[in-house]
Amino acid sequence: MTASPLHLMDAVPAHLPGPVVQFTDVRKRFGRVEVLRGVHLTIARSRITAILGPNGAGKTTLIKCLLGLTRPDEGMMEVGGRSPALEPAARAAIGYAPQAPRFPDNLPGRRILGMLESLRGSPGVGADPIFGCFGLEAELDKPARTLSGGTRQKLSLALALAFRPPLLILDEPTAGLDPVSSGHLKDRLRQERAAGTTVVLTSHLLGEIEDLADDIVFLLDGRVRFRGSLRHLLAITGEPRLERAVARLMVMEGGR
Amino acid sequence: MRAAVRILRFELDDVRRSRAVLAYGLLLLTITEAVLRFGGGGPRAVVSLLNVVLILVPLVSVVFGTMHLYGAREFTELLLVQPVGRGSLYAGLLGGLTLPLCLAFLGGVGLPFAWHAADGAGSGAPLATLLGAGVLLTVVFTGLASVVAIRFDDRAKGLGTGLLAWLALAVVYDALVLFVITAWGDYPIEGPLTILSLLNPVDAARIALLLQLDAPALLGYTGATLSHFFGTAWAFVAAALALTAWTGLPAWAGWRAFRRKDF
Numbered sequence: 001m002t003a004s005p006l007h008l009m010d011a012v013p014a015h016l017p018g019p020v021v022q023f024t025d026v027r028k029r030f031g032r033v034e035v036l037r038g039v040h041l042t043i044a045r046s047r048i049t050a051i052l053g054p055n056g057a058g059k060t061t062l063i064k065c066l067l068g069l070t071r072p073d074e075g076m077m078e079v080g081g082r083s084p085a086l087e088p089a090a091r092a093a094i095g096y097a098p099q100a101p102r103f104p105d106n107l108p109g110r111r112i113l114g115m116l117e118s119l120r121g122s123p124g125v126g127a128d129p130i131f132g133c134f135g136l137e138a139e140l141d142k143p144a145r146t147l148s149g150g151t152r153q154k155l156s157l158a159l160a161l162a163f164r165p166p167l168l169i170l171d172e173p174t175a176g177l178d179p180v181s182s183g184h185l186k187d188r189l190r191q192e193r194a195a196g197t198t199v200v201l202t203s204h205l206l207g208e209i210e211d212l213a214d215d216i217v218f219l220l221d222g223r224v225r226f227r228g229s230l231r232h233l234l235a236i237t238g239e240p241r242l243e244r245a246v247a248r249l250m251v252m253e254g255g256r
Numbered sequence: 257m258r259a260a261v262r263i264l265r266f267e268l269d270d271v272r273r274s275r276a277v278l279a280y281g282l283l284l285l286t287i288t289e290a291v292l293r294f295g296g297g298g299p300r301a302v303v304s305l306l307n308v309v310l311i312l313v314p315l316v317s318v319v320f321g322t323m324h325l326y327g328a329r330e331f332t333e334l335l336l337v338q339p340v341g342r343g344s345l346y347a348g349l350l351g352g353l354t355l356p357l358c359l360a361f362l363g364g365v366g367l368p369f370a371w372h373a374a375d376g377a378g379s380g381a382p383l384a385t386l387l388g389a390g391v392l393l394t395v396v397f398t399g400l401a402s403v404v405a406i407r408f409d410d411r412a413k414g415l416g417t418g419l420l421a422w423l424a425l426a427v428v429y430d431a432l433v434l435f436v437i438t439a440w441g442d443y444p445i446e447g448p449l450t451i452l453s454l455l456n457p458v459d460a461a462r463i464a465l466l467l468q469l470d471a472p473a474l475l476g477y478t479g480a481t482l483s484h485f486f487g488t489a490w491a492f493v494a495a496a497l498a499l500t501a502w503t504g505l506p507a508w509a510g511w512r513a514f515r516r517k518d519f
Contacts, residue, residue, distance in 0.1 A: 030518075067337045069519040084337075092339040102330035106273035107266075115266045119259060119338045143273075156334075 019080030019093060019166055019198055020045045021066065026075030028061055035061045036072065037222035043215075048189060048199040050209040052246060053219035059202045060099070062219065063169055067096055079167055092120055095165035099172045101156035103144035109155050110140040113162075120163055128162035133184040150176045161188060168192065170201040174208055186212055210242045218249055225253045260344035260351075263335065267352020271324065277356050280316050284308070284364025292372045299469050302382040305365065306465055309390045310458050313361060314397040314422050321353055321401025322418040326411045333519050346402075346514045350507060354398040361390045385468040389461040392499050396457045397422070399506025406513040429456045454494065457502040464495035 021043035028036040035058045043049045051059050064070035066077045068085035077083060082090035103112050110126070117123050131137055134154040139147060147155065153176045160168060168189075174182045189199055189212060203209055209216070209230075216233050218226035226233060226249055230242065237252075239245040271277055291304045325332075328349070335345055369383055400421050408414035433452060436445065453459040467488055 064519065069333055069336055071516070071518060088341045089339050091337055094337060096334070096337045098330065098333060100330065101334070102327075104267075104270040104328060104331055106270050111266075111269065115262065116338065118262050119335075119340055159334075 021167065021198065021200065022076075022078040023062070023066070024076045024078075026062070026065055026072045026077060028058075028065060028070065028072045035222050036065070036075075039075070039219075039222070039224055041217060041224050041227060043198065043200060043217070045198045046193060046196045047214040048193050048201070048212050049215040049217060050213035051200065051202045051217045051219060052206075052209070054250070057219040058222045059219055060171065063171060063200070063202065067091070067094065067169065093166050095160035095163055095168045097153075097156045097160040097168075097170045097173055099175065101152050103147075103152065103155070105145035106143055108141050108143055109136065109147075112144070112155075113140070113159060116159060116163070122163055125162040125164075128158070128164075130158045130161050130184075130188060133188070134158055134181055150178060150181075153177060154181055157185060161192070164192075164197075166197055168197055168199045168201075170199070172203055173201055174203065174205060182208075206241075206243045206246065216242075218246065220250065220253050225249065257344065259340045260347040263340070263345060263348025264351045264355075267349055268355055271352055271356040272359075274324075274356075276320055277360050280320070280357070281360035281364040284312075284361060285368060288365050288368040292368050292375075297369075297372055297375060299382050301369075302386050302465070303469060305386060306462070309365075309386060309393065309465075310462055311426055313390050313393050314426055314458060317357055317394045317397035318401050318418040318422045319415070320357065321398040322405050322415050324353055325349070325402060325405035326414065329519075336519060342515050343511070346511050350398065350402050350510065353402075354395055357394050357398060358391045361394055362387060365390065382465070382469050385465050388496075389465055389499065392503050393457060393461055395503040396499075396506060399503070399510055402510035403506055403513060406510060406517055425456055426458050429459065433459075454498040457499055460495045460498040460502065464492055464499060467492040467495065 021041075023039045023041040026036050026039040027034070035056075039058075039062060051062065053059050061070060065072045065075075066079070066084065068088075068091065071085065077085060079090060079093055082093075084090045084094060103109070113126050117125055126140075131140070134157070136151070136154060136158055139151055139155070144152070144155075153173075157170070157173055160170065173185060177185065186208075193199060193214075201209075201213070213230055215228065216226065216230050217224060218233075233245050233249075234240065234242070237245040237248040239248055287308055288301075288305060291301050295301055295304050332345070332349065336342070366387060401418055404414045404417045404421070408417060433449065436449060436452070453463060
């Protein structure tokens with residue numbers, strides 16, 4: 001294992017519509033702390049890619065740079081050749097579910113959905129089956145302040161998925177979900193991948209990543225230390241499970 | 257622009273359902289009704305309501321504005337990842353916060369004057385100035401709330417800074433003016449003092465209102481010098497212009513901070 005990441009072959013048929021996500025020398029510093037130290041990364045289209053790393057490795061900052069929420073000091077991020085940070089219209093290709101979603105206290109989910117529909121110019125997405133799978137129909141008319149943490153999480157995921165964007169970015173998507181909803185989410189993500197959607201997710205639940213992800217990106221101290229398929233990661237570390245493989249990677253890279 | 261209007265309508269929908277805004281409108285309505293019922297109508301009622309507008313309106317605007325924007329932080333992030341520019345989003349968020357507060361103020365103070373109009377409560381230009389000053393101060397202080405809520409990630413720090421800004425402009429500034437008058441009263445400081453007063457939106461609103469009420473006894477030192485310098489009509493115009501200019505400043509500072517903000 002070397003410091004430079006393994007290059008991944010994009011083995012997905014060319015007709016699938018998911019975009020390639022490209023990071024070029026992305027650097028970000030918060031005060032004295034350099035969170036991203038020159039990230040070069042290509043995320044293959046129409047696959048599920050999990051970004052892993054210990055706390056403070058830069059996972060959320062990397063995602064926020066891609067979404068345009070955080071401005072990098074240097075570097076470029078592109079989704080299908082366009083920059084979501086610089087071109088607001090390019091963000092129509094992205095569905096995003098944050099780690100701890102909150103909505104305006106006084107408004108019901110249906111009003112929030114309606115607002116996103118009007119901003120994205122995509123009416124009628126409320127008919128998407130994901131709302132039924134998550135049991136959200138009855139919750140959509142209640143003010144958001146009355147929703148539990150898990151229901152807010154489901155609403156946030158449904159809002160990201162229902163627009164059927166070609167790129168999904170999910171930050172800890174199953175944290176707070178009950179096992180049934182978690183199962184529905186995984187099924188839906190597999191369907192999305194089959195339809196050509198590119199999925200990027202972060203999670204601390206490694207069993208879940210093993211279950212879902214095609215590719216792994218391992219971040220440590222603001223740099224990409226591994227990029228490749230899950231199978232390849234297990235092969236080069238000689239470990240049978242992802243949890244042990246990640247621990248081995250950290251030892252190999254001199255991390256914590 | 258269309259996106260800004262959509263976000264504005266959405267925010268209006270959220271804020272107008274807020275119990276705090278309703279309570280604020282009802283509080284103003286109760287105070288105004290009490291003043292008109294027990295204190296008589298006309299300019300006297302406007303004078304009685306002067307300090308409500310100068311102290312309470314900025315305080316509520318800055319506190320409610322800061323709390324609302326902190327509460328909307330995660331949702332703002334969700335809106336930022338939609339195909340909407342940051343300018344439209346900021347305009348929609350600030351407009352959606354400011355408009356309901358302005359409407360609560362206009363309703364709370366204006367309605368009692370309207371239904372007491374038959375009893376001779378209406379006071380024309382002074383009432384219009386009172387309402388105008390209240391609206392402009394709401395715009396100034398929600399703008400200030402947006403600046404602190406964007407600049408400080410820590411909610412307690414942001415609220416503290418907002419309250420400090422209110423205290424500085426509504427209370428401490430007058431103490432500073434008083435200190436200047438006491439310390440250098442023997443020198444010809446009328447000019448600098450006039451400028452100093454116009455630099456504070458609360459003072460500019462106070463001067464505009466008192467000039468409109470033609471109440472020289474209440475004008476105080478700076479108001480008197482302003483009136484002396486410009487004549488009452490032009491002094492009113494100068495104070496009103498200063499207050500109007502103030503409305504743009506915090507909103508502009510907030511927009512600059514929002515454009516560069518790392519969420």
